[in-house]
Amino acid sequence: MAKESKTPMTIDDYYIKKTNPVVKVLIYIFLAFWLLVNLFPLYWMFTFSFKTNEEIYGKNVAGLPHEWNWQYYKIAMERVNMIKLFGNSILVAVITIAITIIVSLMATYALTRLKWRGRTLVNSFFMLGLTIPLHAALVPLYKAIKLAGIFDTMWALIIPYAAFSLAMGILISTGFMGEIPMDLDEAACIDGCGVWGTFIRIICPLMTPALATIGIYTFLQCWNEFLFASTYTSAFKTIPVGVQQFFGQHTTDWGVVGAALVMATFPTLLIYVFLSRKIQESFMAGAIKG
Template identity: 35%
Template sequence: MKLGMRSKKNIEKTFLYIFVVVIFIYFVFPFWWAIRSSFTSNTFLFTKDFSLLPPEWTFDHYIGVFREHNFLRNILNSIIVAGSTTLFSLVLGSFAGYAVARLKIPGKVLIMGSILAVSMFPQVSILGGLYQLLRSMGLIDTYPGLIIPYTAITLPLTTWILQNFFRDLPKSVEESAYIDGCNKFQTLYKIVIPLSIPAIVTTGLLTFIQAWNEFMFALTFVINPEMFTVPVAISMFTGASQYEQPWGQLMAASVIITVPLVLLVLIFQNKIVEGLTSGAIKG
């Protein structure tokens, strides 16, 4: 009987490992293929011979990305826009999330339902009206012209995640702060925020990635190539003729903008897991 149960567990464990390996390959292989293509010379880029490693290593595509395009400026634009969006979303989302989680607000359920409903709006449905609004304010081709819409589309997710975390914090900690003379605002930034670092890191990374990868608003609200963010800049890469696509440079640029995000996730993976699972188990 014990032998049969042990054999069954081994089979289940084997299938689990196989499933994990398949999922890992499914998600990692496209990124590895992009890296492989970025280091492959044009001579071997479109050959039918399959190989996991470049037949001939070259850095020409990476050099071309920076030599033939203003890619450093595009990266700086994305850092400014995504970084500012993350900062504003975290600040506003912290206040909103704490208010929803702790204050007695009439219609709290309706407020959170509205937040979720707004986050589900397709971007294309508000694109025209938002463009007219930004143009009338003189914000086309400016950083605020991207930061403000980005903050608006990322704020619902930020508020939702943070209010869930704030709601699960023990009230006794805040009550102790009130006894010591702290008001609501002091309690938030002296007590609640330091205790919520895992949730803030998780939310900040999700917000940063969403703003970093956003394409539709950046394509519509920016006309000057000097103000392009990296997704728009990459989409504008052209070859020697209108019928040629510089796939090597496209892959190199994709790797350049993806690697920092991967490194951030790996560095803060413990905080991310802690933030996503906070409140899942209560003792």
């Protein structure tokens, strides 16, 4: 008791005191149940990628594989051509991220650091992009892409992806750029830096924390995108399109399917393990606009 009076009780202490132990156990059971609902399908996918059909079809549906067969990974690599799919997806993602970052930093600089009439109006105009669904552009873009002769190339995906990530890029950069003191711009101006010099030498280097957030957001948008990817390309496949086209509804080679799915999922989950907080933050940035 004496100890408690020395250190003020935190909010957590109240909860721990107040929450009935039975209720607490029930809460944990519920949380654990939901954990299982989330993890078990993924665990199952992981294990059946190593199992023989005999095991999958009845002998060992949910357990660990008796023998870890890596052969399905080899088959998936060769037949689905996972390396090519990965290469395409990475190429599209990297270039899209680069374009989104450069274009949104430039626009944000003009919208927040340079003073001119109508800049709030232009800003709200860009923010319209947060609510426009991809569907709005699907048909006209298809036509434009065909006419421009970039159908079935990476540019047929990069240009739309960059355009649709732009609004979020500007929204995120505005937040980060607002934290850089205006004194820096003025000092640079006195030192004879023009607007371009200030932008490139002063502002851009200070925006590195924003780059991660924009990069993650854009990456997840284009890495998993399917509607445009399946419409604007045929031979140039990204991972979702390749996986979808290769496995019809009634594929019997479960091991190969499992191996391909695990390979397709693995990079995202690996990044998530290391950057979970940053990834969660970049998703929250998308909703706070209100």
